[in-house]
Amino acid sequence: MLMLDSLTAISPLDGRYGSKVEELREVFSEYGLVKRRVAVECAWLAALAANPELPECPALTADEAAILSGIAENFAVADAQRVKDIEKTTNHDVKAVEYFIKEKIAGTSLEKRGEFVHFACTSEDINNMSHALMLRDGLKVLRAAQNEMTDKIAAMAHELAAVPMLAHTHGQPASPTTLGKELAVVVARLRRQQDEIDRIVLPAKMNGAVGNFNAHLSAYPNVDWESLARGVIEGFGLRQNRLTIQIEPHDGMAELFDAIQRWNTVLLDFDRDVWTYVSMGYFKQRTVKGEIGSSTMPHKVNPIDFENSEGNLGLANAVFGHLARKLPISRMQRDLTDSTVLRNMGVAFAYALVAVKSTLKGLGKLELNPDRLADDLDHNWEVLAEPIQTVMRKVGMDHPYERLKELTRGRRVNAEIMKDFVSGLELPEADKKRLLEMTPSSYVGLAEKLAALV
DSSP, rough: OOSSTTTTTTSSSTTTTTTSSHHHHHHHHHHHHHHHHHHHHHHHHHHHHHHOTTTTTTOOOOOHHHHHHHHHEEEOOHHHHHHHHHHHHHHHHHHHHHHHHHHHHHGGGGGGGGGTTTOOOOHHHHHHHHHHHHHHHHHHHHHHHHHHHHHHHHHHHHTTTTOOOEEEEEEEEEEEEEEEEEEHHHHHHHHHHHHHHHHOOOEEEOOHHHHHHHHHHHHTSSHHHHHHHHHHHHTTTTTEOSSSSOOOOHHHHHHHHHHHHHHHHHHHHHHHHHHHHHHTTTTEEOOOTTTOOOOSSSSOOOOOHHHHHHHHHHHHHHHHHHHHHHTOOOOOOSSHHHHHHHHHHHHHOOOHHHHHHHHHHHHEEEOOOOOHHHHHHHHHEEEEEEEEHHHHHTTTOSHHHHHHHHHTTTTTOOHHHHHHHHTTOOHHHHHHHHHHHOOTTOOTTTTTHTTTTT
C-alpha cells in the first residue's frame, strides 16, 4: 500500500496545492476538529464549576483552572491521536473526547469533577460549537487573503485611474472608460461581499438533546441554564440560538457560505476579464526564467494563473453551494446527513484560498501595454457617435441619432471622417470646438474621478 504524502494524496489540496493551504490544516483537519471539541468541553466544565448552584461541582482553584485550560491550550497532535485510539473502542467520536479529558484529569484534584465533563450535553452541543469555531478561525485565513486581493486591485485602480481604455459591451467597441475605473468596480463589488461576510456572527447552542435543557433541569431545576450556556457561547465570540432542534439548524452557516460564494463569483468574473484583456494585448505577462508556456509552441506565455483561479473557484462554489443548500435540512429533530457534509467545509475553504493565491500570482506578472490600448482607441473613432449625437439632440437638430447611425453603424470611421462630419454641423461654436477637440482617449467622462472612490 502506498504511504500517504503529497505525491500519493487523492486530493490535490493535500498534494499539488498542499503548500498553498497549509494555514488551513490546523483548522479544518481532524486534529483541528478534535482540538476544538476539547476546548468546548473544558470551557463547559469551567462554567459549571463557576456556578454556585452546582455544589457537587465546586469552584476551581487557580491550579485547577490552569490544569483545565492547559488541556485545551496545549492540545497536540499526539493528544488527538489518543482521542482517536479511544474512539476505536467507543465507536463514538465525542464520547472519546470526554474519556480523554477524564484521563487527563485523573490523579489531580479535578478528578472528583469527572462526571461533570460533558454534563447534560448531547454530542451536538460540542460539535456545533466546534464547527463554528473552525469556521471562525478558517475565516481569519480566508479573509486575510481576500483583503490582500482587494487591496492589490485597489492599488492598481489608483495607479491606472487615468489610463484610457476602449470599453466593450456585448463584445463590441463601446464608449471609452479608464482601466482604473473598471478595476475600481471590482474592488467595490468585492468589498460589499466582504462586509456581508463580516456581518455574520455564527449562532451556536448548548441546550441538550432536543434543545430544551431537559437533562439539565432534571438535575438542577433552579439553575438558569440558558444564561450559563450563553456565557460559554459568547465567550467564544459566537451568539446563542435559543430555538433549536438537537442540532443548531445551520442557517447561519448557509448565510456565510452564500456570502463567500458571491465574493468568489465576483473574483471569477474578474479572472475572466483579465484573461480577456491579456488575450487582447492590453496586458503583457512577465516571463519567469525557466517556465514553459506550451510544450510545443515556444513563444507562448499563457495566463495560467487566472485559469487556475477560475477552475478552483468553480470547485469552491460547488462545495459551498452544496453546504448552503443541504445543511439547513434535517429530518425532524435531527438526522446524521449533516455530519459527513460538515467535514468538507475545509475543502471549500481550501479551493477558495488556492484560487485567491493564483489570481494574486497572476496579477504580479501583468505589465500594462499602453501602445495596444491607444491603438485600439485610435481604430474606433465611431465611439464618438454617442457624444456627437447627444450634442445635436441638445441643440434641437433633426434626426441626430439616425444621421450618426448612417455614418457609423457597421463600419470603421477614422478621425478625419468624424471631424469632417462635426465641421459640417451648424452647432454653437463652443459645442463644435469641444467635439472637434475630443478623441476616443479623452472621451472618458468621470472615469478617473470614479477610480479614486475605492
